[in-house]
Amino acid sequence: MVSPGKRKIIKKHPLVIRWAHWVNFPVLGVMIYSGIMIYWANDIYRIGWGDKTVLKFFPDSFYSALNLDGRLSDGMALHFFFMWLFFVNGFIYVLYTIISGEWRLLLPNRKSFKEAWQVLLHDLHIRKYEPPHIKYNAAQRIAYSAIIVMGFGSLITGLSIYKPTQFGWLCAILGGYEWARVEHFALTIGYVVFFLIHIIQVIITGWNNFQAMVTGFEIKKAKPIPMEEPAPVEEKPATTQA
Amino acid sequence: MKKKELEEEEKSGKYIRRRMIISFAVFFVFIGTLIIGWHWLNTRDTDNGALGPLRKVLDVNEKVNNVFFSSNxxxxxxxxxxxxxxxxxxxxxxxxxxxxxxxxxxxxxxxxxxxxxxxxxxxxxxxxxxxxxxxxxxxxxxxxxxxxxxxxxxxxxxxxxxxxxxxxxxxxxxxxxxxxxxxxxxxxxxxxxxxxxxxxxxxxxxxxxxxxxxxxxxxxxxxxxxxxxxxxxxxxxxxxxxxxxxxxxxxxxxxxxxxxxxxxxxxxx
Missing domain, CATH: 3.90.420.10 (Oxidoreductase, molybdopterin-binding domain)
Incomplete structure (x- = not known):
């Protein structure tokens, strides 16, 4: 029972995680921005087969519209400045997540891979209820853990194209210099896809969820009085999302 | 350290409002700092074609490389x-x-x-x-x-x-x-x-x-x-x-x- 005049808050995101999240946003933005300037100088990747190109990375109009062409040196200078911030911020996040025990709420567990389908079906409005969860649902656990692994991937693929002689062994593990560059690029496309889905999900989930990434807490909704039969136990409606 | 549940607390509406105002104030100061910082960086004098602060970091990177890396x-x-x-x-x-x-x-x-x-x-x-x-x-x-x-x-x-x-x-x-x-x-x-x-x-x-x-x-x-x-x-x-x-x-x-x-x-x- 909640005392009169009071409301229940759920402490969702610790301070360190909120800072790491919001610092990462512009830093990753600058890394992608400067990364495109670097990629422009040898923009050979495309989706297609033989002479047929479905999608070229990137059309010339894309570079010129965003003023990203002919700026290789600008891109390199920015990239090799902000790489430090990207690394330090990511390192702090991972270290904190391990020490605080937050990892228990983040990493996928045994049920996650099965439940992630149910979450997907729920999000696509095919299934009415989503599996119960604490902080993140199964799909979120997988997505948010994957993005950390991707960050680590960007770090090692980046290092092996930045210093392929010094990190010759790493470059070899990643399939050689040219493959490391492909992987570094593909991860970046991955961030952009993640970002778009993330933004859509955050908008759909609403204000209470979004503001928790700023304030740290969610305000617990008053439980609606059940009008009909309560749902089966294993299909409780979710309390917190995204 | 175990952490398997999210902590819940009962708070007054006044407390919640105050916390929100403070958090969002910090959030907007942060955004403002980013905008000013980006503008500051891009208006620095260039040193050999690179913005001053970026040139400094490029030189630091070279020093870091020389410490950790071997020419062997x-x-x-x-x-x-x-x-x-x-x-x-x-x-x-x-x-x-x-x-x-x-x-x-x-x-x-x-x-x-x-x-x-x-x-x-x-x-x-x-x-x-x-x-x-x-x-x-x-x-x-x-x-x-x-x-x-x-x-x-x-x-x-x-x-x-x-x-x-x-x-x-x-x-x-x-x-x-x-x-x-x-x-x-x-x-x-x-x-x-x-x-x-x-x-x-x-x-x-x-x-x-x-x-x-x-x-x-x-x-x-x-x-x-x-x-x-x-x-x-x-x-x-x-x-x-x-x-x-x-x-x-x-x-x-x-x-x-x-x-x-x-x-x-x-x-x-």
Missing amino acids: HLVKEYPKDKAVKHVRANGDIGMGDYFDASRWKLTVTRHPESTSPDSVLYLKIEEIEALPRTEITFDFKCIEGWSQITNWAGVRFSDFLIHYHLGTHSGKAPDPNHPEDMYKYVGLMTPDSAYYVGVDMKSIMHPQTILAYEMNDSILPMEHGYPLRLIIPIKYGVKHIKRIAYMYFSDTRPKDYWFERGYDYDAAL
């Missing part, structure tokens, strides 16, 4: 038959419209600011070709992002310096046991002085760094820097200066074409 690391070599036949010629700055091969010589200045005539050495290509020949097939990497397996031959730069007693303050042959005697940098320039690079002595003394006069077992083609070019596999292509005419030594950074245009000085791989 060798670049991966390939069997000779892996080398491409059509070698990409990317830059022609400093190559001139017309090149009179008969007048070419390598001019080496032993010491900076020395006026004595025997301080300058003039070498013909035959003299350089007479030194021990070294060959390398490696993945040539351009700063633009492409790479190509190519084959080159010439004299190892360290053999060249040892033979002519160059690169030292004392005028003795360079000795890795006495690094303090060596100049810190080598400067190289094309005949018209239009293209020029500076390279740190450690990289010059690297066993895979050569003064090349052959490509794919033939005399260096014109567009690849006939008669003599630098092949320095531990650096990006921009440092592999073609058609070298001038060589000098210095304890400060010699001028470098692409450094002046915003790239980092080191260009190390």
Whole structure:
């Protein structure tokens, strides 16, 4: 029972995680921005087969519209400045997540891979209820853990194209210099896809969820009085999302 | 530490409101700081083509590299038959419209600011070709992002310096046991002085760094820097200066074409 005049808050995101999240946003933005300037100088990747190109990375109009062409040196200078911030911020996040025990709420567990389908079906409005969860649902656990692994991937693929002689062994593990560059690029496309889905999900989930990434807490909704039969136990409606 | 549940607390509406105002105030100050910081960065004076703070970090990166990295690391070599036949010629700055091969010589200045005539050495290509020949097939990497397996031959730069007693303050042959005697940098320039690079002595003394006069077992083609070019596999292509005419030594950074245009000085791989 909640005392009169009071409301229940759920402490969702610790301070360190909120800072790491919001610092990462512009830093990753600058890394992608400067990364495109670097990629422009040898923009050979495309989706297609033989002479047929479905999608070229990137059309010339894309570079010129965003003023990203002919700026290789600008891109390199920015990239090799902000790489430090990207690394330090990511390192702090991972270290904190391990020490605080937050990892228990983040990493996928045994049920996650099965439940992630149910979450997907729920999000696509095919299934009415989503599996119960604490902080993140199964799909979120997988997505948010994957993005950390991707960050680590960007770090090692980046290092092996930045210093392929010094990190010759790493470059070899990643399939050689040219493959490391492909992987570094593909991860970046991955961030952009993640970002778009993330933004859509955050908008759909609403204000209470979004503001928790700023304030740290969610305000617990008053439980609606059940009008009909309560749902089966294993299909409780979710309390917190995204 | 166990953490399997989210903590719940009962708070007054006033408390919640206050916490929200503070959090969002900090959030907007943060966003404002980002905007001002980005504007500040982009309005700094440039230092050799790079924004001041970025140039500082590029120089710090070079220092970090020098602390953690070793010039003993060798670049991966390939069997000779892996080398491409059509070698990409990317830059022609400093190559001139017309090149009179008969007048070419390598001019080496032993010491900076020395006026004595025997301080300058003039070498013909035959003299350089007479030194021990070294060959390398490696993945040539351009700063633009492409790479190509190519084959080159010439004299190892360290053999060249040892033979002519160059690169030292004392005028003795360079000795890795006495690094303090060596100049810190080598400067190289094309005949018209239009293209020029500076390279740190450690990289010059690297066993895979050569003064090349052959490509794919033939005399260096014109567009690849006939008669003599630098092949320095531990650096990006921009440092592999073609058609070298001038060589000098210095304890400060010699001028470098692409450094002046915003790239980092080191260009190390």
